[in-house]
Amino acid sequence: MLKEYKKQESMITLFFIVVLFCVGIYVLFDRSIEDVVYLGVLIYYFGRFLVIKYRR
Numbered sequence: 896m897l898k899e900y901k902k903q904e905s906m907i908t909l910f911f912i913v914v915l916f917c918v919g920i921y922v923l924f925d926r927s928i929e930d931v932v933y934l935g936v937l938i939y940y941f942g943r944f945l946v947i948k949y950r951r
Contacts, residue, residue: 904948911941 915937922930 907944908948911937911944915941 915934918930918934918937922934
């Protein structure tokens with residue numbers, strides 16, 4: 896059970912990193928305020944996820 900939990904946690908982390916990378920590249924080229932806000936929200940929730948992940 897713990898091994899499956901760690902695998903899911905790793906998949907979520909990988910998903911966040913890939914999405915942040917893709918949106919970051921898109922924001923560099925488009926530079927729309929909505930995209931910057933979206934990237935900020937994603938970074939905020941990724942930070943919250945990391946805090947929860949390492950606080951245990």
